[in-house]
Amino acid sequence: MLAFILRRLFQSIAVLLTVGLVAFSLFRYVGDPINAMVGQDTSMEEREELRTKLGLNDSPVIQFSRFIYNASRGNFGLSYRTSEPVGRMILERVPATLELSFCAALFALFVGVPMGVYTGLYPRHWTSRLFQAVSLIGISLPTFLIGILLILIFAVSLHWLPSFGRGETVQLGWWTTNFLTLSGLKALILPSITLGLFQLTLLMRLVRSEMLEVMRTDYIKFARARGLTNRAINFGHALKNTLVPVITVAGLQLGALIAFAIVTETVFAWPGVGQLFIQSVQFSDIPVMAAYLLLIGLLFVLINLVVDLLYFAVDPRLRSLGARAAGH
Amino acid sequence: MPTPSNNPPLLEVKHLRVEFPTRHGTLLAVDDVSFDIAPGEVLGVVGESGAGKSLTGNAIIGLLEPPGRIAAGEIRLEGRRIDNLPYEEMRKVRGARIGAIFQDPLTSLNPLYSIGRQLVETIQTHLSLSTAEARKRALDLLKEVGIPGAENRIGHYPHQFSGGMRQRVVIALALCAGPRLIVADEPTTALDVSIQAQIIALLKRLCREHGTAVMLVTHDMGVIAETADRVAVMYAGRIAEIGPVRDVVKHARHPYTKGLMGSIPSLGVRHDKLTQIDGAMPRLTEIPPGCAFNPRCDFRGQRCLNERPELMLAGASRAACWLHDRGGVGAPVSKETVDA
Amino acid sequence: MATDSATKSTSAGWLHRVADSDIWWSFKSSPMTIVAAIATIFIIVVAFLSPVLAPHTPFDPATLSLSDGLKPPVLVSQDGDWTFPLGTDDQGRDVLSSIMYGTRLSLEVGFFSVIVAMLIGISLGLVSGYLGGTVDAVIMRIADVQLTFPAILVALLIDGVVRGIISVQRHDEIALFVIVGAIGLSFWVQYARTVRGSVMVEKNKEYVQAARVIGLSPVLIMVRHVLPNVTGPVLVIATINLGLAIITEATLSFLGVGLPSTEPSLGTLIRLGNEVLQSGDWWITVFPGITLAVLVLAVNLLGDWLRDALNPKLR
Numbered sequence: 001m002l003a004f005i006l007r008r009l010f011q012s013i014a015v016l017l018t019v020g021l022v023a024f025s026l027f028r029y030v031g032d033p034i035n036a037m038v039g040q041d042t043s044m045e046e047r048e049e050l051r052t053k054l055g056l057n058d059s060p061v062i063q064f065s066r067f068i069y070n071a072s073r074g075n076f077g078l079s080y081r082t083s084e085p086v087g088r089m090i091l092e093r094v095p096a097t098l099e100l101s102f103c104a105a106l107f108a109l110f111v112g113v114p115m116g117v118y119t120g121l122y123p124r125h126w127t128s129r130l131f132q133a134v135s136l137i138g139i140s141l142p143t144f145l146i147g148i149l150l151i152l153i154f155a156v157s158l159h160w161l162p163s164f165g166r167g168e169t170v171q172l173g174w175w176t177t178n179f180l181t182l183s184g185l186k187a188l189i190l191p192s193i194t195l196g197l198f199q200l201t202l203l204m205r206l207v208r209s210e211m212l213e214v215m216r217t218d219y220i221k222f223a224r225a226r227g228l229t230n231r232a233i234n235f236g237h238a239l240k241n242t243l244v245p246v247i248t249v250a251g252l253q254l255g256a257l258i259a260f261a262i263v264t265e266t267v268f269a270w271p272g273v274g275q276l277f278i279q280s281v282q283f284s285d286i287p288v289m290a291a292y293l294l295l296i297g298l299l300f301v302l303i304n305l306v307v308d309l310l311y312f313a314v315d316p317r318l319r320s321l322g323a324r325a326a327g328h
Numbered sequence: 329m330p331t332p333s334n335n336p337p338l339l340e341v342k343h344l345r346v347e348f349p350t351r352h353g354t355l356l357a358v359d360d361v362s363f364d365i366a367p368g369e370v371l372g373v374v375g376e377s378g379a380g381k382s383l384t385g386n387a388i389i390g391l392l393e394p395p396g397r398i399a400a401g402e403i404r405l406e407g408r409r410i411d412n413l414p415y416e417e418m419r420k421v422r423g424a425r426i427g428a429i430f431q432d433p434l435t436s437l438n439p440l441y442s443i444g445r446q447l448v449e450t451i452q453t454h455l456s457l458s459t460a461e462a463r464k465r466a467l468d469l470l471k472e473v474g475i476p477g478a479e480n481r482i483g484h485y486p487h488q489f490s491g492g493m494r495q496r497v498v499i500a501l502a503l504c505a506g507p508r509l510i511v512a513d514e515p516t517t518a519l520d521v522s523i524q525a526q527i528i529a530l531l532k533r534l535c536r537e538h539g540t541a542v543m544l545v546t547h548d549m550g551v552i553a554e555t556a557d558r559v560a561v562m563y564a565g566r567i568a569e570i571g572p573v574r575d576v577v578k579h580a581r582h583p584y585t586k587g588l589m590g591s592i593p594s595l596g597v598r599h600d601k602l603t604q605i606d607g608a609m610p611r612l613t614e615i616p617p618g619c620a621f622n623p624r625c626d627f628r629g630q631r632c633l634n635e636r637p638e639l640m641l642a643g644a645s646r647a648a649c650w651l652h653d654r655g656g657v658g659a660p661v662s663k664e665t666v667d668a
Numbered sequence: 669m670a671t672d673s674a675t676k677s678t679s680a681g682w683l684h685r686v687a688d689s690d691i692w693w694s695f696k697s698s699p700m701t702i703v704a705a706i707a708t709i710f711i712i713v714v715a716f717l718s719p720v721l722a723p724h725t726p727f728d729p730a731t732l733s734l735s736d737g738l739k740p741p742v743l744v745s746q747d748g749d750w751t752f753p754l755g756t757d758d759q760g761r762d763v764l765s766s767i768m769y770g771t772r773l774s775l776e777v778g779f780f781s782v783i784v785a786m787l788i789g790i791s792l793g794l795v796s797g798y799l800g801g802t803v804d805a806v807i808m809r810i811a812d813v814q815l816t817f818p819a820i821l822v823a824l825l826i827d828g829v830v831r832g833i834i835s836v837q838r839h840d841e842i843a844l845f846v847i848v849g850a851i852g853l854s855f856w857v858q859y860a861r862t863v864r865g866s867v868m869v870e871k872n873k874e875y876v877q878a879a880r881v882i883g884l885s886p887v888l889i890m891v892r893h894v895l896p897n898v899t900g901p902v903l904v905i906a907t908i909n910l911g912l913a914i915i916t917e918a919t920l921s922f923l924g925v926g927l928p929s930t931e932p933s934l935g936t937l938i939r940l941g942n943e944v945l946q947s948g949d950w951w952i953t954v955f956p957g958i959t960l961a962v963l964v965l966a967v968n969l970l971g972d973w974l975r976d977a978l979n980p981k982l983r
Contacts, residue, residue: 018813026829136972140965142915142935144922145957148942152950163946218435225389225430226450226501227423236449237438244440259818263919281828281925289828300816316485317439
C-alpha cells in the first residue's frame with residue numbers, strides 16, 4: 001500500500017513539473033515580456049539591460065528553477081494588463097470562485113446522485129423517463145446558455161434574484177465570504193445552479209448507468225435468490241457497489257467545476273479567478289495565464305491524488321493487492 | 329434411496345411454458361415441460377446449451393428475466409402454487425424454502441461485503457435469530473462446508489478465497505436458511521476439474537444430511553451419473569427422456585439420449601470412434617414440427633415428422649419418442665444430409 | 669440476435685442486410701431518434717444552403733441600414749414585418765439569416781475539429797502503440813497531463829497563446845482555423861488511447877511477425893487489421909465529441925475568444941445579443957440560443973442511439 005502511495009506521489013510531482021514547464025514556456029517564450037513592459041521609444045541597449053537585469057538572458061534551466069521557486073512563494077510577476085502583482089490578483093479572487101464551486105458541487109451531488117439512484121432502480125417509471133429527458137437537455141445546453149436563460153427568467157422577468165455580481169460579502173481575514181449575508185446568499189443561487197447543472201446531469205447519468213449495470217450482476221441475482229428484501233438489495237448491496245466508482249468521478253468533477261467556473265463567472269460577472277483568466281486570454285496577459293495554469297494544475301493533481309486514496313480506502317479488493325490471497 | 333412413488337412430491341412442475349417475445353416473434357424456450365422432484369431426491373437436468381434447462385430453473389425460483397415470462401403451466405412446492413405468487417410472497421419462499429446456486433462463484437458474491445456479513449444477513453432475513461446467534465450459525469455452516477479456519481475467515485472478503493472455497497461459501501449461503509430444495513445451475517462448470525469432484529461430493533453429502541432435494545442443471549453427463557437419483561434429458565425446450573439415472577445411462581431409450589451416452593468416452597472401453605450426432609440442436613425459431621429431434625434421428629418415421637410425441641413409458645423411464653408407442657413411427661423416412 | 673438474411677455480398681444483398689439489421693430496427697423503433705435525425709438533417713441542409721436560402725446577407729455591411737435596427741420578431745409586436753421574421757439586432761442585421769450562417773459556421777467548426785482530433789489521435793495512437801518504448805512513454809505522459817485539464821481550458825490556452833503571437837487583425841482572419849485547431853488539439857487524447865490499446869493487442873499477434881518475416885511492411889498489415897477493430901469505439905467517441913465540440917466552440921465564441929463578430933457562429937451571436945439583454949431585446953439572444961440547444965440536443969440524441977446500437981453488451 002505504501003508503494004502505491006509513493007508511486008502516485010511521484011506521478012503527481014511529475015505531472016506538476018510538466019505543467020510548470022508548460023507554464024514557464026508560456027511565460028518566457030510567448031511574446032516578449034520586455035515589449036509588454038516598456039514603451040515604444042526605449043532603446044535597444046536599455047532593453048538589453050532590462051533583459052539581463054530581469055535574468056532573461058540566463059540559461060533556461062536557471063530561469064525555470066527560478067520560476068518554480070518564485071511560483072512556490074506565490075510570486076508570479078506582474079500582470080501585463082494591470083501591472084499589479086499576479087499573485088495578489090489571484091488571491092483576492094480565489095474565495096469567490098471556491099465558494100461558488102463548492103455550492104455548485106453540493107447542488108450537483110445532493111440532487112444528482114439521488115436522482116441517478118432513483119432512475120436506476122425504477123427505469124421504466126414515467127418519472128424516470130422524465131428525469132432522463134431533462135438530463136439529456138442538461139447535457140446538451142452549454143453552461144452559458146443556461147445562465148442566460150436563468151437570468152432572463154429569474155432576474156429580468158421575475159426580479160427575484162440578482163443577475164450579476166456577488167452581492168454583499170463579509171471579510172474574514174484574507175477571505176471574503178458570501179455565506180453571511182442575505183444578498184450574498186441570493187447572489188449565489190443562480191450561478192451555483194448554472195455551474196452545477198452540467199455536472200449534475202453527468203452524475204445522474206453515471207449513477208443511473210452504474211446502478212443498471214449493478215442490478216444485472218450475478219451477485220444481485222444471487223441475493224434475490226436468497227430471498228433478501230428489496231430494501232437490503234437496493235440500498236445495501238446495489239447502492240454501495242454503485243457509489244464506489246462514482247466517487248472517483250464526483251471527486252474529479254470538483255476540479256472540473258473550478259475550471260468551468262470561467263464561463264459562469266463571465267455570464268454573471270462574478271469576480272472570481274475564472275473571470276480573471278478570461279480577461280487574461282482576451283488581452284494575452286501571459287503571466288496571469290501561466291499562474292492560473294499552474295494553480296489549476298496543482299489543484300487537479302491534488303484532487304486526483306485524494307480520489308485515488310479514497311478509492312483505496314473504500315474497495316477492499318484494492319487493499320489486498322500485493323497481499324497474497326490465502327485459501328486453497 | 330427415496331422412492332418417488334411413495335412420498336408426496338416436494339416440487340411439481342406441470343406443463344411449464346416459458347416464452348420470450350422478440351421482434352422476430354414469440355420464442356418458446358421451454359415447451360410443455362412436466363416433472364416432479366421427491367423430498368431429498370437429486371434430479372439431474374441435462375442438455376446442451378440453449379436446451380432450456382437454466383430457464384426452467386429460473387422459472388422455478390421465480391427469477392425469469394424479462395421479457396421472458398411463464399406463459400402457461402403450474403409450479404407447486406409442497407402442494408402450494410408458487411408460479412403466480414406476488415413478488416413479496418415469492419421472496420419469502422426464496423432462500424427459506426428454495427435455494428439456488430449459480431455457475432460462477434466469483435460473480436455470485438458481492439465483492440464489497442465480507443462473507444460473514446453476507447451469511448448473517450441471509451440468515452436474519454428468514455430466521456428470527458439475534459446477530460450473535462446468526463453469526464454462530466454462519467460459523468457452523470462454514471465449518472460444515474469445509475472452510476478451514478472458519479473463525480478467522482468469516483470476516484474475509486470473497487476475493488480472498490480460491491474458486492473452490494468460494495463455491496463452498498456459495499453453498500453455505502444457499503443452505504443457511506434451511507431450504508427443502510436447491511436449484512443448482514452448473515455449479516461446477518466454472519471450477520477446475522480437480523475441484524469439481526470435491527464440490528459435487530460436498531453438495532451431495534450436505535443435501536443428504538439435511539434432507540434437501542436438488543435440481544442439478546448441467547451439461548456434464550458425468551456429474552449426473554455420479555450424483556443424481558433421476559435424470560431428465562432436455563432437448564429444444566422439451567424433455568426427451570426422464571428416468572432413474574442408471575436406467576437412462578445404461579439403457580437410453582430416446583435416440584438423442586443414446587447419442588449423448590455414446591459420445592462420452594469411458595476408460596477401459598475401447599472405442600473405435602466416438603458417436604457423433606449429425607447436425608445441431610435447432611434454434612428456437614426453427615424447431616421442426618412433430619418431434620424436435622427428427623431431422624437428426626436415424627430411426628425416424630412418417631409419424632415423427634408430423635406428430636409431436638408426449639413422454640411415454642419406456643422401460644423404467646419415460647421417453648418422448650414414437651418408437652415406444654404401440655403405433656410405432658410409421659413408414660421409415662431417411663435422414664437427409666444436414667449441413668453441420 | 670443474428671440477422672437471418674442471406675449473407676451474399678451483392679449490393680442488393682447488402683441493402684437487405686441493412687434493412688433487416690438490428691441497427692435499423694432499433695432506429696425505426698425509437699421515435700425520438702427519428703425526430704432527432706430529421707432535425708439534424710434539416711438543420712445541416714438549411715445551414716449549408718444558407719447562401720441560397722437566407723433572405724438577407726447580414727455580414728455585408730453594404731446591405732445594412734441602421735433604421736432597420738432592433739426590430740422585434742414579427743409575431744410578437746406590431747413593429748415587426750415579415751422581411752425580418754425573427755427581428756433584427758442593433759445594426760439592422762436580420763436575425764434569421766444570421767442564425768443560418770452562424771449555424772453553418774458552428775457545424776463546420778464542430779465537424780472539422782472532431783476530424784482534426786481524430787487524425788491527431790489516431791496517428792499518435794498508432795505511432796505510440798507500434799513503436800512503444802520512449803516514444804510511447806512520452807506521448808502517453810503528455811496525454812495524461814493534458815487529460816488533467818478540461819478540454820475547454822486547453823482550447824482557451826491555445827487560443828490565448830496564438831493571440832499573443834499574432835496581431836488581432838490577423839487573428840480574426842484565421843480565427844476559424846485557430847478554433848478548429850484548438851478544439852481538435854484538446855480532444856485527441858481519447859482517440860489516441862483507444863487506438864494505442866488496439867495496436868498493442870495486435871502488435872503481438874503472430875501474423876504481424878509472420879508479415880515481418882515475409883518482408884511485408886508490418887505497419888501496413890497492422891493498419892489493415894487494427895483500423896477495422898477500432899472503428900466502433902472511435903465512432904462512439906466521435907459522436908460524444910461532436911456535441912462537445914459544438915458546445916466548446918459556442919462557449920469560446922461567447923467568451924469573446926472564438927469566432928469574431930465579423931464571422932459569427934451561434935455562440936458569437938448569443939454573446940452579441942447578451943449585451944442588449946438587460947434592455948429587454950431578448951430575441952437577438954434567444955433565437956440563436958434555441959437553435960444551438962436544438963442542434964446539440966439532436967446530435968446528442970443521435971449519438972446516444974448510435975452508442976446503444978453499437979454496444980455489443982446490449983444486443
